Amino acid sequence: MRIRGAVLEEIGRPRPYAVSAPIVVTDLDLDPPGPGEVLVRIEAAGLCHSDLSVVDGSRVRPVPMLLGHEAAGRVEALGRGVDDLVEGQRVVMTFLPRCGECAGCATDGRMPCTVGGAANNAGTLLGGERRLHRGGSIVHHHLGVSGFATHAVVNRHSVVPVDDDVPPEIAAVLGCAVLTGGGAVLNAGRPREGESVLVVGLGGVGMAAILTAVASDIGEVIGVDAVAEKLSTAVELGATRVLTPRELAEQGVVADVVVEAAGNARAFEAAVSATAPGGTTVTVGLPAPDARASISPLSLVAGARTIVGSYLGSAVPARDIPVYADLWRRGRLPVERLISSRIALDDINAGMDALADGTALRQVIMFE
Incomplete structure (x- = not known):
């Protein structure tokens, strides 16, 4: 399918990013979800220092890369073998998928997933796949999510379902910050x-x-x-x-x-x-x-x-996100206070400047 997303073309361009424009909002092709994968229509995505660290070169990743790892959206299609989600369900994206089988996953969150970490470094999904293309060339995934786009295909282990009463911008911020x-x-x-x-x-x-x-x-x-x-x-x-x-x-x-x-x-x-x-x-x-x-x-x-x-806060996302969602629901965790502004996808380079300047808490890209 044809989607629109924010692709980092080159690492380390000079600031201001609003002028050097290291990130280009462009059309891409997204493959359908494979076995164990999910197609998500993105509703909201937050700008985080982990995105900025790739832009400024503090974290070297393969480029071109579709950035974004703190996001939430609706399930639109399920790959073969995914039987515990339903279409239309809201999910939170999480940037460190857990395979559930490695030594890291056996530490109850203390250590990252070894398989997930390797996939993140390589710019792939958890199973090693790349589902993004542009002009016949591969575009890499960011931390298994690539949430700065209208849609994303992710591994099932990269999403956690939440109830509909959790607004998309709140759900997105739960997934990283x-x-x-x-x-x-x-x-x-x-x-x-x-x-x-x-x-x-x-x-x-x-x-x-x-x-x-x-x-x-x-x-x-x-x-x-x-x-x-x-x-x-x-x-x-x-x-x-x-x-x-x-x-x-x-x-x-x-x-x-x-x-x-x-x-x-x-x-x-x-x-x-x-x-x-x-x-x-x-x-x-x-x-x-x-x-x-x-x-x-x-x-x-x-x-x-x-x-x-x-x-990632020594977290097990499937365990912890529902806890934070319930605290928010009961009024004890006002996550909305973390959101300093809502911006458009086309404003992403200026958003990175604001992040680097330290003038923003959480800028959230709203897709609807």
């Missing part, structure tokens, strides 16, 4: 009653961590960012205290669970320094591969501190 930020708190940090949570970096993922910590009714929730508007938003979302990075260092504030969501080596160092004795640092940001941080091993030993890496 909330899974990652919320999971960093609940799955990796695991704060106990009365313990404090501090979040360094208040983008979409960091704000989702704030929301989840507040919804958990634990102890103090502290937000750290250099952008004043984001600190104000964190307070509106329920943070009991906010600080700039300088204030964090000068005041010596510490917390039991510290989430680093900035994807920056200096932010990671600040997060470790702000972790109380006996506490846990959870790092979910994705810095450049050559980024390096300096910490004191003695502070880890003497203070009995723990550092945990958490990919």
Whole structure:
């Protein structure tokens, strides 16, 4: 079938992206779903730093690539063997499919799926297939989703069904920002009653961590960012205290669970320094591969501190997304507050500029 999507043509073009236009909105051909696959009509897709990291070269992927990994839509067709979904059903896309059979999948979310990770790096679906073409040439998939398009064919393991009462833009954000930020708190940090949570970096993922910590009714929730508007938003979302990075260092504030969501080596160092004795640092940001941080091993030993890496919030999407959807439904997780703007697909290059400038939480492309 003929679809329209946003294809990254070249990695590393200079900013502003609105001028250099590394992403081209174009017509493509999409194969029908094969065995174990699903055709989804995309309703909404969020712009995330994992998309930007491919555009700016922090994460090298094969190009041309149809970007987008945080999305939601309606099932339009089912491949052979998919018998647990129905046409018309709303689904959330998840960017790390789990095969359910490898050693990584046996860790209850602690480790990524080995097969899914390899497929993501290669630009294929979980089974190694590529279903996108343009002018007879292959276009690669982004993280098994390629959600910046009118339609997508994905592996069944890349979608989680949600009820119709969850709007598409909410459903989309559940699939990455909330899974990652919320999971960093609940799955990796695991704060106990009365313990404090501090979040360094208040983008979409960091704000989702704030929301989840507040919804958990634990102890103090502290937000750290250099952008004043984001600190104000964190307070509106329920943070009991906010600080700039300088204030964090000068005041010596510490917390039991510290989430680093900035994807920056200096932010990671600040997060470790702000972790109380006996506490846990959870790092979910994705810095450049050559980024390096300096910490004191003695502070880890003497203070009995723990550092945990958490990919996709150590989530099992099929288990966790329904939990977050129910929290949203009960008014305890106002995910809509993470959406800073709704944009058109044709505005995607300018949207990447806003993401790089740190002026947006979650921009969501609406297809209807």
